[in-house]
Amino acid sequence: MFACTGKILRVNLTNQQVTTINTEDYKEWIGGHGLGAAIFFDLVKDKTISAFDPQNVLVITPGLFSGTLVPAACRTEMVGIQAQSYPYEWFTRSNVGGRFANMLKYAGYDGIILQGAADKPTWINIVEGDVELKDAVNLWGLDTYEAQKVIFKEVMGGKGFGNWINTKGRRQTTQRPAVLAIGPAGENKSRVATIQTDAGNAFGQGGFGGVWGAKKLKAISVLGTGSVEVADAKALMEARLWAERNYGPDFDNPRIHEWQEYITSHFGGHPGRQWAPFDRQKRPSGCYGCHLNCKPRTSTGLANDMVCTAAGYYRNWDLAKHGRFTEISGKAASLAQRLGINTFELQVELPYLKALYDKRILGPGRKIDTDLPVDKMGEAEFVEDLLHKIAYRKEIGDDLAEGLPRAAERWGRVDEDLKTGILPAMFWGYPAHYDARTEAYWGYSTIVSGRDINCHDFNVAAYWMPTLDIAAGKTPLVSAEEVAKWIGEIGPYYDSEMLNFATDNIYSVHMARTTAWVLYYSRFWKQSCGLCDNAFADFVNPYGPNNKGLTPEGELRFYKAVTGENLSFEDSMEIGRKIFNLDKAIWTLQGRHRDMEKFPEYVYSVDTTGISRVLGEPPSYYMPTKENGKWGYRNVVPRHLDKNKVEDWKTLFYEQEGWDPKTGWQTRVTLEALGLKNIANELERMGKLP
């Protein structure tokens, strides 16, 4: 198998046993998510267990392309039962970039299976295939940065950084080990705890940091000097140069557009200068093998390698307080990474706490009694206090460490606040992201899976590009009709109406296809092959010929070069469908039923109003719509979803997937057609076949 090492490491933390399994046994599942989910399915017999149960198995798997020269392909996937989702702990996935995927393969493994729980703090040291479970008493209590640095020193034999170090015999590297580590939030089993690697990369969603804490696993370090072989090295080099030259960003002659300041998520994206505005970004920084280099470096090291909410969750509070961006933004960003707290949660947590404070519900001596200095939001004092309270479960932090919906439940507010929407936990308790009321597929694909999908495939072309260009008084790069036409040229549905976000179309079979497309594409190309969501899919690209992106031609060229196999795009989407059906079976075995797949009340009753680019401007959310036969970018807000129509849409979706519309469960016919007879048998055994 090309791009694979052939072995997957299996670590039983309970009895400290280390074994391996053959990757070949799971070849049909590609790598990354598919591989991890298939292993999880086989090893976890009772899928109804809690995230914190020692029997919960976490599988860490680099994508198939990771370690090769495929651009933006260094992602590592982790699957298992999550701690974050609400009210149910669904099986889910999390994903991280940086250096870990490459280094794990170079150290000799296609994945790591974590089983059981240690009886004392432990870390795992992997060097050139050798594995050692080590006492982590000296690391427990350290933040993620401190823990990584202690491990660097131990693994590198105190030789520092900047020279060759011997790893084993005469093998040498100049690279540091790649370390995954939890901070105090994970140690204290927070449901919003992350697993960090380097300064700004983390397994953010899923609360897997807390699961590691329950397993008393502090860190995993990998270092190796091996290589990854591909089927056709020449073809891979040519494909890389073809993609970079024809679709990649030109840093010496950039094509500046309004939206490139805010979003990458396509192959021609730029590093956003706003990620570290307190210092002006000094260097764009890239994960291993990336052509985009979306992350910032600063002159202080604060907010290094952090993008999106990781970099910016405190920025606007800082601005509001001080009238400019100060270093407090950077300190807040780095502190969250050090303590191992999910910044996407914080992004929504701050306005929620403020709203409760303004309503005189939260504060000293109030119903939610806390000494948190809410009046000092924007200052370092507030954010440091909040983050330490969460990480160490002090005072109100003990509630917030459970995640916002569970905190609100403790406070007796969850029903009311999900009804009014002041607690915008839009899907499975996850913070609102792109809105189900505007980008319907985003919401749909989240409620039919297990977490905020965080897949920007259509989001850039259908929302960011038109909305920000129009709000700035500019003409979008490509017309709505043209983009829809391009989408219609891509399989497996060949349906341009998939991009029609008019109100009467968001409950249609077309949106069921959009939803399935995102799920299948992501499961295969991004989560199993390892491509980064910040670069793929690529539909509209200012560097592409006629502004057209490289999807699907690019993906297929890379796949052929790496594996030697000819794959059609339809084939790839069918494998994505198979992987998604494997996930679906796990959710069903956990107790999922169609009645559970719904949005909180506010999504059905409260209008979303979109964004204001500039304060005082009316909010807008421009998307492609087709009205009276004519395509155009139109403002789709204010809008909320119709509950009955969403239920009708679910029926359409289940039927499209070959599932039973009454229960939402898979049918034997569908599963057997996908080659998943064993899964059908297991569902039947558990009484979960319709």
Place this chain on the structure above:
Amino acid sequence: MAEVNKEVPLSKGYLLVDTKKCTGCCSCMLACSLVHEGKSGFSLSRIQILDDAFGSFPTDVEIAVCQQCDNPECYLECPLKDEALCIDEKTGVRYVNEDQCNGCELCIEACPFSPSRIIFDPDRNIAIKCDLCQSTPYWDSQGKQACIEVCPVNAIKFTTVKPVGYGGYRVNLRGEGWAKLGLPID
């Protein structure tokens, strides 16, 4: 220390780098390894990037690239000089004839830079080094260098003019476009 051999011809090619422009993505390393060895890894790359995510700009990234020295101590110390460590008659490039190298590592020890620009391949028991992509079995280089071609930000440049001193290899390749992205060009 080897004596200076004034008869050693100068290389007709050199790599210049901008460490303030490098993003630390290490694509150059993956490409170098791929075009020379047919597989991607860091320890087979003739160019080495040292990236410290916990550091601060501009000292967070270092590029270690062969200088094609005018006084090449690797060459001069090689016990199989002109058989193992060779100088190309036409281009002056200092390169390793892998068929003849005996893996003694004296060239690695002789390299005056840290980390050594000569790399040891323990699987084949030979030294390997930058040959400016003169011999790339897995890429039709057409006289180009893989690291330069693949670098997404153009932080590496080829020149035929001998740089002066170690500092001469470190150049500013950041121009107007870099500034348009809000990045420093000083």
